Amino acid sequence: MTSPSRHRPPQLPAPRGPLSAAVRAALLGAPPPQNIPEDSPAYGDDLQLALYTLYELHYRGFRDVPDTLEWDSALLACRAALEDRFLTALREDVPTTGTTATAALDELQVEPTADPDGTSVSFFLRDEGTLDQLREYAALRSLYHLKEADPHAWVIPRLHGRAKAGMVAVEFDEFGAGRPDEIHAELFADLMTDLKLETAYGHYVDAAPAEALATVNLMSLFGLHRALRGALVGHFAAVEVTSSPGSRRLAEALRRVGAGPAAVRFYTEHVEADAVHEQVVRQDVVAGLLESEPELDADVVFGVRATTYLEERLAARLLGAWRQEATALRGP
Amino acid sequence: MAAAADRPRRIRVQRDGPLLIEGPVEVVDEHGEVTVSDRFEVAVCTCRRSRLYPWCDTSHRRRERRTGTAADEGGRT
The missing domain is CATH 1.20.910.10 (Heme oxygenase-like)
Incomplete structure (x- = not known):
């Protein structure tokens, strides 16, 4: 059954490392992270949570985070850098040749x-x-x-x-x-x-x-x-x-x-x-x-x-x- | 994809798979029991192996012992 509170935007998730902490801070008003540390694993907790958090702006957003941040250009640039790391890893790990x-x-x-x-x-x-x-x-x-x-x-x-x-x-x-x-x-x-x-x-x-x-x-x-x-x-x-x-x-x-x-x-x-x-x-x-x-x-x-x-x-x-x-x- | 009244209802057939019929559909079995589905499209079992008969539950698929798969974990939509 649907209760109104169930559909409220959630709280921001707890950070799992420097990237997710920086994204969280950016959603609360700090400048977004400029670059992604080379040693942050593409499938790791920190990067995946940072990306997840930015994607959620396109679904329900978060309590106490302005809805307009969905299209904030600095956050989008940050998201693009995270996506690039994720997609590059997937392209390396997932072969697509030799089949249809x-x-x-x-x-x-x-x-x-x-x-x-x-x-x-x-x-x-x-x-x-x-x-x-x-x-x-x-x-x-x-x-x-x-x-x-x-x-x-x-x-x-x-x-x-x-x-x-x-x-x-x-x-x-x-x-x-x-x-x-x-x-x-x-x-x-x-x-x-x-x-x-x-x-x-x-x-x-x-x-x-x-x-x-x-x-x-x-x-x-x-x-x-x-x-x-x-x-x-x-x-x-x-x-x-x-x-x-x-x-x-x-x-x-x-x-x-x-x-x-x-x-x-x-x-x-x-x-x-x-x-x-x-x-x-x-x-x-x-x-x-x-x-x-x-x-x-x-x-x-x-x-x-x-x-x-x-x-x-x-x-x-x-x-x-x-x-x-x-x-x-x-x-x- | 509801069938318009002014054209025939389309049924898609395939050799190794269910009949696909534009819903809603009533299926009557040999005992007169009626099963109704109002899904936009209905997959009617033709292999008779379905545990949801008359509806397809993918039991027609080729089955084999196989190793190293977790492909059935892909969530559902």
């Missing part, structure tokens, strides 16, 4: 029957996840799911014809098809309530490790840049293609630990919805985009592979903690 968008998505459609290497979060949670681990998973995923489908809406003006019509149709479904209580972000808030989590937007940012921030930063990066529209479409397709089977395992996990019906519903809805979305995204959005702009094929591949790459990093982080019976959340 179609082949890259076909690979994701082959469904594993088991997880012999133990690298899959949804298999782990289905088979042995505890209620506490499912709560941690939901808390971390809330960074995206409480703004579910928002980053992807930015691509709409950059698409045309079949790709646009398909994208808008899927987004319409994401946003509840005209029914506010069916907005997927609201369904996720209901899941959080069932799991006795705090549903306020941004509440769990401080608890999120860099690997979790990076998965959300990727969407914002792709969504905000028209030059990366191919990558955004590739990312969106990768998520839709892999969502249905993973959602079924998470629904099974939640049932097994005795979570409430709203928690289970979020994932069962995604089993069914994303089986449709996958078809529309592949047949209309990806194919439509590449029909009109075939030169974007490698960008679509990049979007697909970068998504998988960052999700694998997050999975390694979560499973590394849980297998040692430790929390995957950052401490206060």
Whole structure:
């Protein structure tokens, strides 16, 4: 259920190093950082949080931070420098040669029957996840799911014809098809309530490790840049293609630990919805985009592979903690 | 993508996948049970393996034992 306080802008997150501290200070009135230290790791907590914080100006902003800072030129320059570091690292780590968008998505459609290497979060949670681990998973995923489908809406003006019509149709479904209580972000808030989590937007940012921030930063990066529209479409397709089977395992996990019906519903809805979305995204959005702009094929591949790459990093982080019976959340 | 009244409703077919039908859709099974979906587009299972039958749940996919994947963790939208 929607309560007004849930939608208030969040507090600024706690800094994790000099960059995120400087960004925080800049949002409170200090001059923004001029350059990014060479030794700040691209996927590290400090850089990812600094970038996350700047991206949030485009979504909900922060309490006590003027909305107009969204288009402050000095902050945008700072954001561009952080994005450059992130994107350069991804380009180095994510190979895109020797394949096509179609082949890259076909690979994701082959469904594993088991997880012999133990690298899959949804298999782990289905088979042995505890209620506490499912709560941690939901808390971390809330960074995206409480703004579910928002980053992807930015691509709409950059698409045309079949790709646009398909994208808008899927987004319409994401946003509840005209029914506010069916907005997927609201369904996720209901899941959080069932799991006795705090549903306020941004509440769990401080608890999120860099690997979790990076998965959300990727969407914002792709969504905000028209030059990366191919990558955004590739990312969106990768998520839709892999969502249905993973959602079924998470629904099974939640049932097994005795979570409430709203928690289970979020994932069962995604089993069914994303089986449709996958078809529309592949047949209309990806194919439509590449029909009109075939030169974007490698960008679509990049979007697909970068998504998988960052999700694998997050999975390694979560499973590394849980297998040692430790929390995957950052401490206060 | 609701079907306009003045043109036929479009159904997309594919060899290895569901029927895609512009919603809303009612499916009646052999026992007369009616299942309704008002989604803009509906994926109707044709492989009969779906656990959400009559709707597709991607069970038609080729399945194989495979190593080294975390690709199913990509969140959902």
